[in-house]
Amino acid sequence: MANNMKERIKDAAIDLFYKKGYFATSLNDVAQNIGIRKASIYHHYPSKEGLLLSILQTILVDLTTNLHDSIQGIEGIEGKMRAAVRSHILVSIDRQKEVLISDSELRGLSPENYETVVRIRDSYEREFQALIVDGMEAGVWAQGDFKVLSFAILNMCTSVAGWFKPAGRLSRVDIARVYEEFIIGGLKIGTCSTVDSV
Amino acid sequence: MANNMKERIKDAAIDLFYKKGYFATSLNDVAQNIGIRKASIYHHYPSKEGLLLSILQTILVDLTTNLHDSIQGIEGIEGKMRAAVRSHILVSIDRQKEVLISDSELRGLSPENYETVVRIRDSYEREFQALIVDGMEAGVWAQGDFKVLSFAILNMCTSVAGWFKPAGRLSRVDIARVYEEFIIGGLKIGTCSTVDSV
DNA sequence: GTCTATAATAAGATAGAC
DNA sequence: GTCTATCTTATTATAGAC
Numbered sequence: 001m002a003n004n005m006k007e008r009i010k011d012a013a014i015d016l017f018y019k020k021g022y023f024a025t026s027l028n029d030v031a032q033n034i035g036i037r038k039a040s041i042y043h044h045y046p047s048k049e050g051l052l053l054s055i056l057q058t059i060l061v062d063l064t065t066n067l068h069d070s071i072q073g074i075e076g077i078e079g080k081m082r083a084a085v086r087s088h089i090l091v092s093i094d095r096q097k098e099v100l101i102s103d104s105e106l107r108g109l110s111p112e113n114y115e116t117v118v119r120i121r122d123s124y125e126r127e128f129q130a131l132i133v134d135g136m137e138a139g140v141w142a143q144g145d146f147k148v149l150s151f152a153i154l155n156m157c158t159s160v161a162g163w164f165k166p167a168g169r170l171s172r173v174d175i176a177r178v179y180e181e182f183i184i185g186g187l188k189i190g191t192c193s194t195v196d197s198v
Numbered sequence: 199m200a201n202n203m204k205e206r207i208k209d210a211a212i213d214l215f216y217k218k219g220y221f222a223t224s225l226n227d228v229a230q231n232i233g234i235r236k237a238s239i240y241h242h243y244p245s246k247e248g249l250l251l252s253i254l255q256t257i258l259v260d261l262t263t264n265l266h267d268s269i270q271g272i273e274g275i276e277g278k279m280r281a282a283v284r285s286h287i288l289v290s291i292d293r294q295k296e297v298l299i300s301d302s303e304l305r306g307l308s309p310e311n312y313e314t315v316v317r318i319r320d321s322y323e324r325e326f327q328a329l330i331v332d333g334m335e336a337g338v339w340a341q342g343d344f345k346v347l348s349f350a351i352l353n354m355c356t357s358v359a360g361w362f363k364p365a366g367r368l369s370r371v372d373i374a375r376v377y378e379e380f381i382i383g384g385l386k387i388g389t390c391s392t393v394d395s396v
Numbered sequence: 397g398t399c400t401a402t403a404a405t406a407a408g409a410t411a412g413a414c
Numbered sequence: 415g416t417c418t419a420t421c422t423t424a425t426t427a428t429a430g431a432c
Contacts, residue, residue: 024221149380186383186384189386
């Protein structure tokens with residue numbers, strides 16, 4: 001647990017927004033969770049929405065940073081895509097609550113704040129789209145609609161945050177491997193076969 | 199638009215729960231949308247949650263029915279999986295609002311109602327899981343964790359409801375085809391190659 | 397079957413004491 | 415930096431007239 005109050009408030013909010021949703025959580029819930037009164041929250045954040053905004057910006061920036069670190073220095077499009085998928089899956093597991101919030105609570109934002117957040121998300125998506133387009137041009141992947149494929153891949157990976165349980169059968173790395181193989185296989189199809197079997 | 203009031207209330211609720219979310223929507227919003235007072239809603243539904251429950255049950259049952267109709271009479275595991283994916287994608291597009299609600303608003307339910315809804319959803323998921331397991335045993339698909347793969351496939355398809363726009367570039371059938379090829383390719387990987395290219 | 401009126405409660409946010 | 419107290423507004427839900 002963080003030792004400064006601003007972070008403790010944020011951690012409690014992440015926990016509650018994840019469990020109950022943003023609108024179903026009151027600032028009173030958040031305050032009670034850490035033993036303060038709701039009025040004190042306003043010393044650290046301008047509003048409930050400001051608290052949400054801070055959570056969303058942090059996780060989206062961290063996703064982007066982790067992506068860059070992960071594909072840094074890797075040669076080849078397939079290797080880069082494998083690393084990108086692993087990065088997204090592992091962050092979605094390690095930062096499960098924040099990723100789920102980033103996937104479901106954007107409606108809590110005003111138009112201006114929504115714009116700010118979606119800009120970060122879109123630039124993250126474009127990095128995956130570039131890997132798809134480059135791979136198609138290089139003949140690594142089959143042809144297909146790169147935008148639909150990027151939505152399919154990213155939403156599939158993000159949804160891990162909706163079902164992962166720390167005490168489950170599989171390790172985070174096991175899960176990442178299943179997604180990695182499945183996605184690479186899907187991107188390559190057509191380059192290997194269109195045989196009808198069984 | 200439905201002509202009886204019970205359905206008109208439901209349609210308005212679907213529209214608002216989709217746009218704003220369940221907790222951010224008040225029964226006053228719903229009532230104003232169809233020109234009645236909020237008290238009148240209680241003549242048709244026992245509570246706000248009862249209205250949500252009705253929406254969720256309808257779409258989950260309809261998804262199941264459409265799946266059965268779609269794979270009915272189709273021979274072969276690959277053909278059945280292709281039909282199942284098409285069914286899920288097309289319903290997620292045609293009933294976009296309800297599918298999005300079914301994917302994001304289960305937290306609005308009491309434990310008992312949550313149980314009721316999740317039972318339907320789980321039995322739907324098990325039908326996809328059976329197609330994955332059967333295909334692995336028959337050698338149509340590569341080996342892999344069938345549960346993780348079922349979550350990956352279903353969540354990827356469901357997420358179409360989050361981004362589809364009726365005025366977009368691609369038709370509903372075009373989109374379904376992209377998903378179908380991608381998913382079949384992912385399930386087959388390992389049966390065709392593990393070559394590292396580029 | 398829909399209405400007006402209201403009960404009961406809780407929300408986000410602010411003022412000002414300490 | 416946190417508190418108590420309060421403002422303002424909105425919510426779900428119900429009672430009872432028409």
